[in-house]
Amino acid sequence: MPVTSDIVATYRGPGRVVRRLLELGQREDRALVFVMAFCVVAFIAQLPSLSRRAHLEGLELNMLMGGALLGTVIILPLFFYLLAFISYGAARLIGGKGSAYGARVALFWALLSSTPLVLLNGLVAGFIGPGPTLSAVGLIWVAVFLWFWMSGMRQAQGFSE
Template sequence: MPVTRDIPATYTGPGKVVRRLLARGEREDRALAYLMAGCLLMFVAQLPRLAREAHINDQELNMLMGASLMAWVFLAPLMLYCIAALSHIAAKLMRGKGTFYGARIALFWALLAASPVVLLNGLVAGFIGPGPALQIVGLIWVSVFGWFWIGGLITAEKGQG
């Protein structure tokens, strides 16, 4: 199933989608593609907020965008690989039967699948700014991301795929 169909399907059952992704076999290039696409979308989601900050605080937008690009496209993938490894080790301590690859797919796919909500969060941050609306959308994003990650990780650690 293409990514454009897998993302909406994740909102109805993240475990089923992760199971289907794992059934395709271990391909690190696919995991890296999910990670990089998710991180790139996280960077894009920051742009409205950065433009607002640059305008309000009379700062240079290019510097803010460069810092955000460095953080999301170069540093975040390294940290997310470490987080995926730690989540797999924690799952192993709780008798998980999965693999490091399964833990990576669960985390990277959760980041990519939750991207529509983080894009909405970026728009709210850019056009409305700080306030209750931004907090509500941010809470929704964190909840959706956590649901996708935990649901996918549970499936991956059951050894299904």
């Protein structure tokens, strides 16, 4: 199934999609592509906001983009690998029977499948700016991301059987 179809299917049943991804076999390259694709999309989502900030504050856009690129595409994946490891350890403490790979796929897929909302958040930040609308969109993104992640972790760690 194409990634875009899987993303749409995740909004209907995130646990089923993660289960199907895990049934494809353990491939670390797949997990890495998920997290890197999210990070690239997250960088792209920041561009309208960075452009707005550069214009309003008289800053150099290239410098802002360089810092965002370093933080989003180089450092953020390392943070997500650490977060996946911590979530795997937490799941093991409460009786999870899955693998560390399953925890990575659950987290990375939740991130990737929530990218439409990340892009919406970036557009709101760039065109409307700070305010209640941006806060509402950010809150919706966090709620959807947590729903996807927890549903995926239940599948990956064997809690939903």
